[in-house]
Amino acid sequence: MTAFDDIAPQLATQAIELPSWAFGNSGTRFKVFPTPGTPRTVEEKIADAAMVHRLTGLAPSVALHIPWDRVDDYAGLARYAADQGVAIGTINSNTFQDDVYKFGSLTHTDPAVRRKAIEHHLECLEVMDATGSRDLKIWLADGTNYAGQQDMRGRQDRLAESLAEIYAQVGAEQRLVLEYKFFEPAFYHTDVPDWGTAYAQVAALGERAVVCLDTGHHAPGTNIEFIVMQLLRLGKLGSFDFNSRNYADDDLIVGAADPFQLFRIMVEVVRGWGLDPASGVAFMLDQCHNVEEKIPGQIRSVLNVQEMTARALLLDRASLTAAQEAGDVLGAHQILMDAFYTDVRPALAAWRESRGLPANPMAAFADSGYQQRINAERVGGTQASWAS
Ligand code: LRH
Numbered sequence: 438m439t440a441f442d443d444i445a446p447q448l449a450t451q452a453i454e455l456p457s458w459a460f461g462n463s464g465t466r467f468k469v470f471p472t473p474g475t476p477r478t479v480e481e482k483i484a485d486a487a488m489v490h491r492l493t494g495l496a497p498s499v500a501l502h503i504p505w506d507r508v509d510d511y512a513g514l515a516r517y518a519a520d521q522g523v524a525i526g527t528i529n530s531n532t533f534q535d536d537v538y539k540f541g542s543l544t545h546t547d548p549a550v551r552r553k554a555i556e557h558h559l560e561c562l563e564v565m566d567a568t569g570s571r572d573l574k575i576w577l578a579d580g581t582n583y584a585g586q587q588d589m590r591g592r593q594d595r596l597a598e599s600l601a602e603i604y605a606q607v608g609a610e611q612r613l614v615l616e617y618k619f620f621e622p623a624f625y626h627t628d629v630p631d632w633g634t635a636y637a638q639v640a641a642l643g644e645r646a647v648v649c650l651d652t653g654h655h656a657p658g659t660n661i662e663f664i665v666m667q668l669l670r671l672g673k674l675g676s677f678d679f680n681s682r683n684y685a686d687d688d689l690i691v692g693a694a695d696p697f698q699l700f701r702i703m704v705e706v707v708r709g710w711g712l713d714p715a716s717g718v719a720f721m722l723d724q725c726h727n728v729e730e731k732i733p734g735q736i737r738s739v740l741n742v743q744e745m746t747a748r749a750l751l752l753d754r755a756s757l758t759a760a761q762e763a764g765d766v767l768g769a770h771q772i773l774m775d776a777f778y779t780d781v782r783p784a785l786a787a788w789r790e791s792r793g794l795p796a797n798p799m800a801a802f803a804d805s806g807y808q809q810r811i812n813a814e815r816v817g818g819t820q821a822s823w824a825s
């Protein structure tokens with residue numbers, strides 16, 4: 438078995454991006470439970486994210502969602518973030534809550550609607566120029582509810598044209614990241630439902646167009662680690678939106694519903710050199726904390742990813758390969774499970790301390806008084822505009 442000291446250098450480079458919207462109030466379509474201390478501004482969301490980073494050393498950047506996080510001065514916002522010790526990360530576009538997009542955005546039959554949607558993405562690119570962000574992430578709610586409602590082929594063609602127009606404006610150091618999801622809000626067909634469609638669309642664009650894999654966006658039973666392997670193999674895994682799901686796009690804490698699945702995903706990430714910063718793979722959370730406290734929810738999430746990454750790095754690859762090549766089915770499986778069942782928590786706690794971080798970031802947050810302070814200071818926090 439590989440020793441913890443051998444994997445520590447790789448763990449030290451791990452970075453997990455936090456979504457600004459995880460800090461806002463959110464809920465289901467039945468109820469949004471407000472919580473004390475909820476950020477009222479994007480600056481306050483960034484301050485909360487920075488607290489997660491201070492306690493874990495794992496979360497050096499924050500993803501924004503436009504227009505939820507729209508401000509007048511993005512360069513100023515980036516400076517504010519830097520002062521807090523974090524950077525602005527991925528910029529997420531949003532064409533899923535305006536009336537005009539009822540029948541689609543980049544796929545719409547009406548050129549005027551497509552134009553509006555394209556312009557929105559160009560605005561996001563301007564935000565990225567001002568904040569120094571690398572990635573423009575696009576998730577589309579586009580789709581239909583009834584067979585025959587629309588011409589699926591035409592929509593796919595218009596999507597390709599719209600994306601090409603956006604991609605033409607993506608800077609040399611920037612990337613376009615296309616996220617897929619198999620259903621919701623559309624329930625008959627979705628225009629970017631799966632990794633194959635996302636791959637086909639980004640492959641047609643060029644090198645700086647890649648795919649985002651949101652772990653909650655697959656049908657039950659899907660072998661997600663296979664998709665991870667394939668996209669890494671094709672050089673097209675741009676990013677993860679990590680979360681947990683029991684049913685559909687639940688957006689629960691990553692590693693909570695199925696820790697073994699997160700382990701299997703991280704095993705394929707390691708196997709495909711996706712942890713190497715040169716791979717360009719961005720590890721992000723895309724979660725909502727509806728009933729639990731939000732900052733501890735984010736701390737728990739990044740720690741879950743770190744723990745499963747450590748276990749995946751501890752996998753004895755040489756023995757696994759030998760067992761695989763010898764046709765030793767149960768031996769190979771056992772080697773994988775040995776890594777999965779390794780309790781890395783004590784080693785991680787000691788390692789954190791050796792790096793000047795709290796051994797137990799959850800306890801450190803509880804002891805910090807931060808939550809009490811923001812509860813007193815922030816009155817009238819806003820709801821994240823996205824409820825599921
Ligand atoms: C869509 C999605 C996408 C959005 C986010 C709020 O379900 O996963 O990433 O940007 O939720």
Ligand code: MN
Nearest residue numbers: 616651678723
């Ligand atoms: Mn997502």
Ligand code: MN
Nearest residue numbers: 651653654686
């Ligand atoms: Mn989602």
